[in-house]
Amino acid sequence: MQGRRVSRARSTLRADLTVLALVGALLLAALGAGGISLYQQVYSPSAFVGRYLDLLAAGRAADALRVPGVSVDLASHSGVGLDSTASEALLRTSALAPLTDYEVTSEEHEEGAYRVRAVYRAGGVSGASTFEIVQDGWIGVVPNWRFARSPLAEILLTVRGADAFAVNGFDLERGQVSEKGAEADPLAPLHMLVFTPGAYSVTVDTAVAATPGVRVLADTPLGRTPVDVQAMPTEKFTELVQQKVEEFLTACATQEVLLPTACPFGLEVSNRLGDGTAPKWSIIRQPVVTIEPDGAGWWIPPTDALAHIDVTIKSVFDGSEREVSEDVPFQVDGTIGILPDGTASIRVGSPAGG
Structure with a gap:
């Protein structure tokens, strides 16, 4: 009887050890997976x-x-x-x-x-x-x-x-x-x-x-x-350039000479001015300015405009005088640079005859 008890105990121990080994293997696998x-x-x-x-x-x-x-x-x-x-x-x-x-x-x-x-x-x-x-x-x-x-x-x-x-x-x-x-x-x-x-x-x-x-x-x-x-230029900037170009041309028209200095319009004649008279300019159609990119700055592409002159011309041959009232078409172009302070420098293109 005692031998049977010992045999039974050993079987139980082996079973417990097997279970423990299996549990250990499962724990190791779980730890490995984790x-x-x-x-x-x-x-x-x-x-x-x-x-x-x-x-x-x-x-x-x-x-x-x-x-x-x-x-x-x-x-x-x-x-x-x-x-x-x-x-x-x-x-x-x-x-x-x-x-x-x-x-x-x-x-x-x-x-x-x-x-x-x-x-x-x-x-x-x-x-x-x-x-x-x-x-x-x-x-x-x-x-x-x-x-x-x-x-x-x-x-x-x-x-x-x-x-x-x-x-x-x-x-x-x-x-x-x-x-x-x-x-x-x-x-x-x-x-x-x-x-x-x-x-x-x-x-x-x-x-x-x-x-x-x-x-x-x-x-x-x-x-x-x-x-x-x-x-690209903003609408406000385009309006500002338009205003400055118009002011520039209006100032040009105040010059009482046939060829206003540094201006894009003028009238060349082979005769002389009448005695005691001076040319009178006016701008009757301002250019419609557009602005396009030009490298780091901008430029104003050539744009049509129209000036008018009233002047008395005296013939160099016989001294006779005649009144001239004439529309003078011209074009405006120019460049626009942006200065370091953010303001724009607008330069209208070559003057007439330049």
Whole structure:
């Protein structure tokens, strides 16, 4: 009987040990699965990219710049492909467009680096970007990561017809972002750093010029994207130029000479003026001014106008005099430059006979 009890006890023990081993195996499997899940969600290259996108979506530009591998010292890293003088003016919260519907879709390991692809909507525009991630040491028993290639990019922005503009509603002036300051060439591209991913809309809205905007999607880390914005004259500016041209021509008409100085109209005669008389000019049809872009400024295309002269002409042959009352057609053109203080310098074209 005692032998049977011992045998029975041993069978029970074996069964208990088997159950314990099975439970242990299940616990180890659960811990392994949990560890893998935790790694994917928190410690993987994909999670690293996801946290970077979280910061951009939250508008935390300063924190995004502190993510390892984002900031680049352009002065000492000229080989990254970005201009060494590029402005950081757009690396701020107020210049970010909304980033939504972002998701990491793949992660591939090759040659010691991970390529992480993400899709998103930036400023309402759908896009996709691929980021290169490498390990950057350890934090305890988990890996640390950084961008192997900075997710910053560069916009080469040319704004024609205005020195003031806005990017995603953030106001800027050419002199603020150009390395040459107030001496900046108005036709030279402005080098500006931006975040990838990001949508950037450039608009002009001044008293002189305006544009509905040009939008560009920065979707390639260290990419360089040219953006050309042509501002167009506002209705108010066109009205002002019309007024100034009319005032100029009216002033020309006050000159009591056949060829008013520096004016686009005049009358050439082979005889002489009558004794004691002076020409009387008037503008009977003012030009209808239009304004078109001309490089960094504007120009007034040739426009028809009509002057009138009343004058007495004396013949050099017999001394006889005759009254002349004549319409004199002419054309007006000109150039318009924008001065550093934002005012316009209007120069009406060549004078008559010039």
